[in-house]
Amino acid sequence: MTMTDTPTPLNRLGRLMVDQPLLPLIGLLILLVAILAVLNPGVLSMFWAGNTIKIAIPLAMLAACQTLTMLTGGIDLSVGTAATIAAYLTATLAPMTGVPPAIAIALASAVVIGLVNGFGVAICRVHPLIMTLGTALIATGCLLVYQRYVIATGVLIPDFLIWLGTGRSFGLPNSLVLFIPFAALVIWAQRRSGFGRLLYAIGANEAAARLSGVRVWQVHLTLYTLSSLIAGVTGLLYLGQIKTASLSLALPLDLPSVAAAVIGGTSIFGGRGGFGGTIVGALILTVLTSMLTLMQIPEGGRRILFGLIILAVTALFIRLTERS
Amino acid sequence: MTAAPSDAVLDATGVAKRFGAVQALKNASLQVGAGQVVALMGANGAGKSTFVKILTGVLKPDAGHVKIKGRESTVANPAGARKWGLVPVYQEPSLIPDLSVADNLRLGDTAMEPFRHWVSELGLPGLDPEAMIRSLPLASLRIVDLARALAIEPDVLLLDELTAALPTDLVDRVLKVVRAQADAGRSVIYISHRFTEIAAICDRATVLRDGLTVGDLPIEPGIEERIVEMMLGGAVAAAVAEERPVKPVPADMPRLRVRGLKTGTRLTDVSFDLHKGEVLGVVALEGQGQDELFDVLAGNRKASAGTVEVDGTARSFHHPADAIAAGLTLVPGDRAHALFMSRSVRENIAAPLLARARNWGAIRMGDEAAKVSAAIETLQIDTRAQGEVRRLSGGNQQKVTIARWIAKGVQTLLLFDPTRGIDIRTKRQIYALVRDLADQGAAVLFYTSELAEIRLACDRAVVIFNGRVVDVIDAKDADEATLMRAAYGLTEKAPA
Numbered sequence: 001m002t003m004t005d006t007p008t009p010l011n012r013l014g015r016l017m018v019d020q021p022l023l024p025l026i027g028l029l030i031l032l033v034a035i036l037a038v039l040n041p042g043v044l045s046m047f048w049a050g051n052t053i054k055i056a057i058p059l060a061m062l063a064a065c066q067t068l069t070m071l072t073g074g075i076d077l078s079v080g081t082a083a084t085i086a087a088y089l090t091a092t093l094a095p096m097t098g099v100p101p102a103i104a105i106a107l108a109s110a111v112v113i114g115l116v117n118g119f120g121v122a123i124c125r126v127h128p129l130i131m132t133l134g135t136a137l138i139a140t141g142c143l144l145v146y147q148r149y150v151i152a153t154g155v156l157i158p159d160f161l162i163w164l165g166t167g168r169s170f171g172l173p174n175s176l177v178l179f180i181p182f183a184a185l186v187i188w189a190q191r192r193s194g195f196g197r198l199l200y201a202i203g204a205n206e207a208a209a210r211l212s213g214v215r216v217w218q219v220h221l222t223l224y225t226l227s228s229l230i231a232g233v234t235g236l237l238y239l240g241q242i243k244t245a246s247l248s249l250a251l252p253l254d255l256p257s258v259a260a261a262v263i264g265g266t267s268i269f270g271g272r273g274g275f276g277g278t279i280v281g282a283l284i285l286t287v288l289t290s291m292l293t294l295m296q297i298p299e300g301g302r303r304i305l306f307g308l309i310i311l312a313v314t315a316l317f318i319r320l321t322e323r324s
Numbered sequence: 325m326t327a328a329p330s331d332a333v334l335d336a337t338g339v340a341k342r343f344g345a346v347q348a349l350k351n352a353s354l355q356v357g358a359g360q361v362v363a364l365m366g367a368n369g370a371g372k373s374t375f376v377k378i379l380t381g382v383l384k385p386d387a388g389h390v391k392i393k394g395r396e397s398t399v400a401n402p403a404g405a406r407k408w409g410l411v412p413v414y415q416e417p418s419l420i421p422d423l424s425v426a427d428n429l430r431l432g433d434t435a436m437e438p439f440r441h442w443v444s445e446l447g448l449p450g451l452d453p454e455a456m457i458r459s460l461p462l463a464s465l466r467i468v469d470l471a472r473a474l475a476i477e478p479d480v481l482l483l484d485e486l487t488a489a490l491p492t493d494l495v496d497r498v499l500k501v502v503r504a505q506a507d508a509g510r511s512v513i514y515i516s517h518r519f520t521e522i523a524a525i526c527d528r529a530t531v532l533r534d535g536l537t538v539g540d541l542p543i544e545p546g547i548e549e550r551i552v553e554m555m556l557g558g559a560v561a562a563a564v565a566e567e568r569p570v571k572p573v574p575a576d577m578p579r580l581r582v583r584g585l586k587t588g589t590r591l592t593d594v595s596f597d598l599h600k601g602e603v604l605g606v607v608a609l610e611g612q613g614q615d616e617l618f619d620v621l622a623g624n625r626k627a628s629a630g631t632v633e634v635d636g637t638a639r640s641f642h643h644p645a646d647a648i649a650a651g652l653t654l655v656p657g658d659r660a661h662a663l664f665m666s667r668s669v670r671e672n673i674a675a676p677l678l679a680r681a682r683n684w685g686a687i688r689m690g691d692e693a694a695k696v697s698a699a700i701e702t703l704q705i706d707t708r709a710q711g712e713v714r715r716l717s718g719g720n721q722q723k724v725t726i727a728r729w730i731a732k733g734v735q736t737l738l739l740f741d742p743t744r745g746i747d748i749r750t751k752r753q754i755y756a757l758v759r760d761l762a763d764q765g766a767a768v769l770f771y772t773s774e775l776a777e778i779r780l781a782c783d784r785a786v787v788i789f790n791g792r793v794v795d796v797i798d799a800k801d802a803d804e805a806t807l808m809r810a811a812y813g814l815t816e817k818a819p820a
């Protein structure tokens with residue numbers, strides 16, 4: 001045991017990632033963009049950047065739900081469903097009731113999903129994974145019933161949602177009008193509001209949170225309701241972006257939203273991470289997807305690669321950060 | 325420095341370790357001969373635990389030589405250390421909470437028979453090997469940790485503040501067993517902040533200050549002050565029980581009136597009064613119901629019978645938040661139950677300030693920073709590694725659990741062994757702090773496993789035996805012999 005070893009570069013990188021988790025993530029993002037530029041010279045443009053941001057925003061918003069719940073050691077696998085329901089109800093109810101009531105009903109339905117999740121997690125102490133998967137299944141079933149028995153008189157996608165979802169101003173997507181204040185609020189709240197702090201505290205040690213006087217069930221109930229509300233709003237935005245009402249609109253975003261949060265450095269075991277990293281995580285995933293698309297690999301191979309890369313990046317990050 | 329015995333079983337020199345900005349060890353050395361118990365001493369954050377972790381391969385040193393039995397050590401992990409005959413008991417219990425005692429042993433490849441032998445030797449013959457680790461009190465966990473280490477028959481046993489969470493009866497057992505190890509020719513490295521223990525079993529003391537080995541002394545009568553001086557780098561007045569005027573038991577309405585409290589099987593019938601301005605000690609051997617008493621008062625457990633009155637109003641707490649609202653705040657015995665290890669010192673201290681739903685909004689950052697730094701100042705927390713509480717040394721973590729309630733403001737403070745693992749200088753500051761809080765009108769209930777603390781910090785002490793109060797003793801009469809006799813139930817008399 002005679003050693004005079006200075007910390008290896010890998011160790012140092014690991015420590016940097018614990019203390020300044022955003023820097024290496026941004027580094028990775030830049031690296032991916034650079035690879036993309038080499039593979040497809042000329043693809044990078046203002047338009048490409050705007051498009052990437054536009055696609056990343058709904059993903060990042062759903063990933064906000066995962067980030068917040070994961071901070072407490074939970075997860076919310078019903079966000080895709082809540083978003084889809086909000087979008088579908090808005091589009092099908094709007095022709096009958098007008099836009100504002102349709103949106104109100106849509107968001108209220110999302111909130112109901114959240115309340116049920118919150119009730120199950122907070123009061124019945126069901127594991128969030130099971131609880132949110134369960135409500136997602138039930139809610140999807142309800143949506144099918146709705147679709148069968150309520151004869152929709154047509155589909156109407158409100159103009160302002162289309163403006164928000166697909167429009168651009170000064171080359172930048174309009175959805176930033178929603179996203180920038182949203183992201184600022186979440187990032188502010190996670191560190192500088194009592195509620196945000198308690199999410200970290202519960203994730204770090206729930207028993208200790210209780211002993212410091214926190215009624216943990218209140219936090220859980222609020223958290224899951226909030227998560228579904230965010231998902232509902234995301235559904236509306238996504239509706240404007242995709243411009244079709246479908247019964248599985250946002251479902252494919254469920255797992256990528258978890259991946260974005262994990263890649264962004266939020267620990268699934270709770271107590272560590274934040275939305276800043278998640279936003280970069282969502283951008284990384286989006287760039288990765290567009291890279292794979294441009295590489296003209298068949299769909300099957302693309303998915304396999306996508307999965308492998310997510311696993312590799314996550315494993316690497318966890319290894320590096322745990323080591324120091 | 326006395327020269328290393330040439331037959332040193334363990335000989336470490338020039339060990340250094342840095343964590344980011346914190347230089348935990350600069351130049352630490354330690355020699356242990358066969359048949360010796362060597363005390364490793366130093367203030368909180370001096371680097372003792374880091375040293376133990378390096379010797380046993382948990383951490384890699386940045387520099388240094390370690391020789392074991394004359395050969396250059398190649399220990400790279402705890403399993404390797406075990407092959408070399410080095411077996412540690414770390415400062416925090418290292419057992420898997422969701423497994424039984426027996427399963428933990430199996431995982432650690434430890435034989436059951438010798439383990440059982442040691443457990444009963446150490447004073448817990450009734451321990452059920454099928455019991456879940458999670459369900460055991462901290463003191464039992466420490467005994468399990470030690471018995472497991474002994475069962476491996478180590479050549480060098482490294483004990484990091486093992487006794488800090490143990491009540492007196494178990495401490496005595498541990499000291500006997502440890503001394504017997506040395507007398508049988510094995511070696512022990514012993515870390516503790518309690519001089520009585522050092523004097524009782526150690527042959528030498530190696531003193532660390534700020535990561536440097538500053539001395540190596542034989543233990544002899546009167547050496548204590550020299551060691552303290554070396555540890556702290558200056559003379560410190562000895563803790564003497566200042567002559568406090570004996571306070572008559574106040575006649576006003578007590579802050580806390582407990583009558584016939586009962587829960588589970590251990591706490592059968594406890595009654596006492598705690599007044600404003602008073603520090604009431606609680607003395608008990610292991611498992612006499614003291615854990616349950618504190619849990620009930622803190623709202624962490626329900627009583628099955630009895631009443632608790634706060635300022636004359638009967639209360640029953642369904643949740644710690646209820647107790648906190650009634651002004652009862654707990655520093656639990658096991659800091660692992662109180663701390664958010666992956667969060668910063670600041671967030672740990674500020675947590676109770678935001679607990680209630682009406683404080684969920686914007687945090688007044690300036691206000692919070694002021695409260696937190698005042699509490700850090702009061703308790704002299706070493707915040708060099710404040711980004712995550714788990715990077716603090718054990719004693720500094722303990723201080724954070726107290727600081728939290730100082731920042732919130734104190735009415736009735738329930739302290740369960742609050743000075744556990746805290747060094748001698750800070751202990752004195754904590755006694756002074758507790759007295760100050762009482763003088764400012766707080767009421768303090770102070771359980772301690774270190775009997776000498778009753779005289780240093782309390783006005784009176786209630787002695788609990790078999791789940792009942794068997795004696796009430798004034799601080800001036802509370803010498804250790806008297807307290808011990810009462811704690812063993814030998815002076816049973818009805819409480820006033």
Ligand SMILES: Nc1ncnc2c1ncn2[C@@H]1O[C@H](COP(=O)(O)OP(=O)(O)OP(=O)(O)O)[C@@H](O)[C@H]1O
Binds near residue numbers: 346347708719720
């Ligand atoms: N993982 C870590 N990261 C950063 N700093 C650390 C880490 N572990 C220990 N330290 C720092 O190293 C110093 C020495 O800590 P150590 O735990 O060895 O002290 P100690 O002598 O055991 O103190 P105590 O009596 O309080 O247990 C402390 O300042 C501590 O904050």
Ligand SMILES: [Mg+2]
Binds near residue numbers: 415717718
């Ligand atoms: Mg220590």
